[in-house]
Amino acid sequence: xxxxxxxxxxxxxxxxxxxxxxxxxxxxxxxxxxxxxxxxxxxxxxxxxxxxxxxxxxxxxxxxxxxxxxxxxxxxxxxxxxxxxxxxxxxxxxxxxxxxxxxxxxxxxxxxxxxxxxxxxxxxxxxxxxxxxxxxxxxxxxxxxxxxxxxxxxxxxxxxxxxxxxxxxxxx
Amino acid sequence: xxxxxxxxxxxxxxxxxxxxxxxxxxxxxxxxxxxxxxxxxxxxxxxxxxxxxxxxxxxxxxxxxxxxxxxxxxxxxxxxxxxxxxxxxxxxxxxxxxxxxxxxxxxxxxxxxxxxxxxxxxxxxxxxxxxxxxxxxxxxxxxxxxxxxxxxxxxxxxxxxxxxxxxxxxxxxxxxxxxxxxxxxxxxxxxxxxxxxxxxxxxxxxxxxxxxxxxxxxxxxxxxxxxxxxxxxxxxxxxxxxxxxxxxxxxxxxxxxxxxxxxxxxxxxxxxxxxxxxxxxxxxxxxxxxxxxxxxxxxxxxxxxxxxxxxxxxxxxxxxxxxxxxxxxxxxxxxxxxxxxxxxxxxxxxxxxxxxxxxxxxxxxxxxxxxxxxxxxxxxxxxxxxxxxxxxxxxxxxxxxxxxxxxxxxxxxxxxxxxxxxxxxxxxxxxxxxxxxxxxxxxxxxxxxxxxxxxxxxxxxxxxxxxxxxxxxxxxxxxxxxxxxxxxxxxxxxxxxxxxxxxxxxxxxxxxxxxxxxxxxxxxxxxxxxx
Numbered sequence: 001x002x003x004x005x006x007x008x009x010x011x012x013x014x015x016x017x018x019x020x021x022x023x024x025x026x027x028x029x030x031x032x033x034x035x036x037x038x039x040x041x042x043x044x045x046x047x048x049x050x051x052x053x054x055x056x057x058x059x060x061x062x063x064x065x066x067x068x069x070x071x072x073x074x075x076x077x078x079x080x081x082x083x084x085x086x087x088x089x090x091x092x093x094x095x096x097x098x099x100x101x102x103x104x105x106x107x108x109x110x111x112x113x114x115x116x117x118x119x120x121x122x123x124x125x126x127x128x129x130x131x132x133x134x135x136x137x138x139x140x141x142x143x144x145x146x147x148x149x150x151x152x153x154x155x156x157x158x159x160x161x162x163x164x165x166x167x168x169x170x171x172x
Numbered sequence: 173x174x175x176x177x178x179x180x181x182x183x184x185x186x187x188x189x190x191x192x193x194x195x196x197x198x199x200x201x202x203x204x205x206x207x208x209x210x211x212x213x214x215x216x217x218x219x220x221x222x223x224x225x226x227x228x229x230x231x232x233x234x235x236x237x238x239x240x241x242x243x244x245x246x247x248x249x250x251x252x253x254x255x256x257x258x259x260x261x262x263x264x265x266x267x268x269x270x271x272x273x274x275x276x277x278x279x280x281x282x283x284x285x286x287x288x289x290x291x292x293x294x295x296x297x298x299x300x301x302x303x304x305x306x307x308x309x310x311x312x313x314x315x316x317x318x319x320x321x322x323x324x325x326x327x328x329x330x331x332x333x334x335x336x337x338x339x340x341x342x343x344x345x346x347x348x349x350x351x352x353x354x355x356x357x358x359x360x361x362x363x364x365x366x367x368x369x370x371x372x373x374x375x376x377x378x379x380x381x382x383x384x385x386x387x388x389x390x391x392x393x394x395x396x397x398x399x400x401x402x403x404x405x406x407x408x409x410x411x412x413x414x415x416x417x418x419x420x421x422x423x424x425x426x427x428x429x430x431x432x433x434x435x436x437x438x439x440x441x442x443x444x445x446x447x448x449x450x451x452x453x454x455x456x457x458x459x460x461x462x463x464x465x466x467x468x469x470x471x472x473x474x475x476x477x478x479x480x481x482x483x484x485x486x487x488x489x490x491x492x493x494x495x496x497x498x499x500x501x502x503x504x505x506x507x508x509x510x511x512x513x514x515x516x517x518x519x520x521x522x523x524x525x526x527x528x529x530x531x532x533x534x535x536x537x538x539x540x541x542x543x544x545x546x547x548x549x550x551x552x553x554x555x556x557x558x559x560x561x562x563x564x565x566x567x568x569x570x571x572x573x574x575x576x577x578x579x580x581x582x583x584x585x586x587x588x589x590x591x592x593x594x595x596x597x598x599x600x601x602x603x604x605x606x607x608x609x610x611x612x613x614x615x616x617x618x619x620x621x622x623x624x625x626x627x628x629x630x631x632x633x634x635x636x637x638x639x640x641x642x643x644x645x646x647x648x649x650x651x652x653x654x655x656x657x658x659x660x661x662x663x664x665x666x667x668x669x670x671x672x673x674x675x676x677x678x679x680x681x682x683x684x685x686x687x688x689x690x691x692x693x694x695x696x697x698x699x700x701x702x703x
Contacts, residue, residue: 002509090482090489090498092505097320158289158298159692160685163672165289165297166508166665 001153002093003086007169008079011153014171016071019152023145028063029056031141033134036126051125061121062114062133063141069119070110070142078106096154103146111138201381203358203371211613212637214364215387223371223385228257229679230390231370233357233606235260236268237292238394238646238663240339240348245295245667247346248691249675249683253703257386258352259372265343266292266336268396273332276422277451280333285447285500285536288318288328290661292335293342295668296692297661301330304338326538327499335660346701354378359609360391360642367640389640390679392670393624393632394663397647398604400424401597403443409564409572418572419564422448422594429590430459437466441574441586443561444594445473445495446533450541452592453554457544460553469554470588472576475533476558487529493545494556496534503530506656507665516628516653524620527655533595557586564591601648610635614642621651628653629673630666639677643670 003011029045036050047055082102086094111133114120120131158165201222207213218225232239235258243258262268270280278284288300299307302314317328343349355374363369370386400423402410410419420426422444432438433456440456442449453469460467473494481496482488490497505511511530518526535541548554559576562583567573571587578584601623602608610616610624615634619625624644625633630652635642645666647658656662675682683691694701 002505002507002512004509004513087486090487091503092510093503095322096318097323100319155298155300155303158296159689162296162683162688163668166512166668168505168509168513 001158001165001169002091003083004168004170005080005083007167008083009075010171011157011164011169012075012079013071015149015153015157016067016074020067020071020145020149023148024063024067024141025060027141027144028060031059031063031134031137033059033137036129051129053125058122058125065119065121066110066114066138066141067145069113070106070145073109073113074106078102078109096150099154100146100150103143103150107139107142107146110142114138199382201383203383207361210361211615212362212364213369218369218385222381223383224381225369225385225387226257227387228255229388230256230392230674231386231388232256232258232392232394233260233360233370234258234394234396234646235262235265235352236394236396236646237265237339237660238396238666239392240265240343241292241295241660241663241667242392242394242643242645242670243348243351244293244342244346245664245671246674246680247348247701248295248695249671249680249687251680253347253350255679256351258348259355259357259370259386260352261354261356264340265348266339270332270336272423275425276448277455278332280331280336282332283329284332284335286329286335286660287500287504288314288330290659290664291330291338292660292664293338294695295664296688296695298692301334302328305330305334322499322537327536341698342695344700345695345698347703350703355384357395357606358383359606360393360614361609362614362635362637363387363640366637368637368642390674391640391642393606393610393642393644394646395604395606395648397598398601398607399599401599403561403593403595403597405561405564406443406591406593413566415566415572418570418589419591420593422452422592423596426592429592430455432590433459433465433467434463437468438589439468439470439571439587441470441472441572441588441591442594443472443591444533444596445475445477445535446594446596447501447535448596449594450495450535450538452594454541454544457548457554467553469548470586471554471556472561472574472586473556473558474560476556489532489534490537491534494558496532497537498534499536501534501659502656506530507659507661512654512656515655518653520620523653524651527621527651530655557584559584598647604648607648619649619651623651624649626652628669630670631673641673641677643673645670 031044032041033044034041035047044056044059049055050058086092114133115131117123117131122129122132204221207217207221232242239258288302289297291301302318305314306312314328317325321327355372358371358373360368360370367389368391370391372384372386374384400421402421406419410416420429442452456467456469459465476494477491477496479492480488480490503511514526545554557576559578562575562577564572564574567587571589572591574586576584576586616632617625617634626644626649627633630643630645632642632644645663649657674680
């Protein structure tokens with residue numbers, strides 16, 4: 001698929017909130033994070049509470065916030081930037097390889113945005129973990145979700161939408 | 173020299189030459205003066221001529237990859253085999269394509285210039301040829317290639333043979349051959365009361381009458397190139413000196429050139445700067461390397477490109493060493509991104525301007541080609557010339573002398589034992605009798621590039637015969653709202669648009685995501701479609 005701007009935005013939103021969402025839901029309980037207090041690292045699944053709340057629920061808040069930020073900031077900030085850069089290419093195309101490399105700037109931008117108090121849902125688990133993003137777990141989550149979405153968009157998505165590739169990624 | 177003399181017909185099928193218009197005493201069921209002169213026919217007129225009428229909702233004329241793509245889409249959308257007939261002189265859809273690629277030096281084992289996701293046997297584009305090749309050959313290399321192209325690697329392109337084999341499987345899966353009727357279509361005329369008559373001249377001995385009329389609501393025309401045109405100066409030389417051995421076109425069989433070069437060392441002049449020139453050069457150099465030949469290659473460019481070129485930073489095509497470089501025959505976004513959207517919006521002169529801006533001869537960057545030519549330049553057996561050709565005359569010692577006019581007006585004489593024309597000029601659309609008849613009798617018009625004018629839905633403008641309509645796709649519709657039409661993916665795009673248009677007319681059901689996905693699953697398991 002060679003995108004137009006509207007197609008980039010629609011595809012980003014659709015793929016993030018389908019494949020991205022499913023993968024995030026599946027992987028979150030298995031993330032290996034540094035829990036509040038001094039018990040060290042543990043699987044989310046095995047942590048009892050975080051600030052008196054269910055640890056799995058708390059972690060879902062964080063991972064879903066990451067997904068939403070990546071989808072929305074990606075769609076409305078990054079995609080227009082990529083679209084602009086694409087205009088310098090003679091072919092006006094955006095190879096899958098570039099799409100894969102987008103993981104670097106977007107991984108960083110979402111990571112930084114998660115440290116903004118309004119955007120990080122971890123504020124309520126205690127002072128020592130305020131706006132907390134477990135780095136290794138984040139990298140694992142972000143990278144695997146990115147790959148899942150990237151693979152879907154570059155492959156099986158076309159099975160469902162036979163006209164999509166001719167419409168620059170637009171679905172409507 | 174008339175135009176028709178300059179056209180090399182594409183003899184991929186014996187039927188092309190074997191079916192001239194009937195001469196001499198009238199045979200039963202033939203065209204008569206009234207029919208030929210009348211634009212819109214009544215059923216009675218056809219019956220009076222004794223031409224049998226076959227009723228069928230739709231016909232597709234051509235039977236090449238364009239017809240096959242449309243039929244594949246319609247079959248997958250749910251059309252049964254008794255709804256459509258393909259009127260064709262070909263045995264299989266890829267016959268002409270394979271003929272042209274083979275003579276222009278892409279035999280089955282070589283790679284085409286086609287994207288991994290442009291798959292004639294698969295309407296979805298997934299899994300791409302790269303993944304399928306990886307699966308069959310048990311190697312990850314093609315996958316790594318498509319994941320990193322065009323930055324770390326050149327574009328992946330499929331082997332010609334693999335494309336034909338997969339198409340063959342799909343042909344059987346959808347019972348395509350059951351829908352084919354052998355013969356040559358002479359004309360399509362509108363029918364009084366709606367729809368069309370397509371007049372077929374069946375293969376000799378297969379019918380009691382000279383012609384058969386297919387009466388249908390919908391007609392699809394996808395007959396491909398009428399022929400390849402020779403450069404006028406070369407054609408003049410060939411006719412004047414009756415030499416068809418030393419001056420050849422890359423699109424006609426010219427194996428004798430390579431054979432002769434194996435027997436004795438020679439000079440070869442290549443004309444043109446496109447993909448075919450690249451291919452022929454590769455063949456010459458491969459032979460040189462494999463058999464230790466002393467072939468000297470002279471390459472004449474009309475326009476010599478030295479680097480990136482274009483009016484501004486947003487419109488700059490890479491180039492160098494004479495060539496303009498581009499992965500495929502149009503910029504990639506022509507099939508689905510910005511340029512596609514732009515072509516779709518523009519009318520008349522504006523559209524023509526965009527065609528001119530993005531068109532032009534070009535060839536893909538391939539590392540092995542660059543290496544071969546760099547070696548040739550270094551060792552002195554590959555030399556380039558720039559200029560236009562003044563004339564071509566016989567020289568001494570069995571050579572052909574090309575007089576090249578440089579920019580400053582000076583004339584340089586370049587002798588060679590062989591001249592290979594790789595410019596690939598296409599003949600005028602009127603060279604095909606079917607199109608000429610459409611222009612003269614059915615209201616069809618020429619578009620901004622002089623070819624067949626169509627709507628965005630690929631309906632041929634001016635030929636409506638309500639409730640029926642006529643569609644066209646393929647190289648002869650270049651110049652309309654979609655530039656990449658003469659490609660696998662372009663033919664698929666046309667098929668999608670025609671399929672959707674037919675769905676809006678109630679011919680088939682519109683294909684939604686569920687049907688699409690379940691049909692893909694059938695395709696993946698090689699499940700035959702119900703007839």
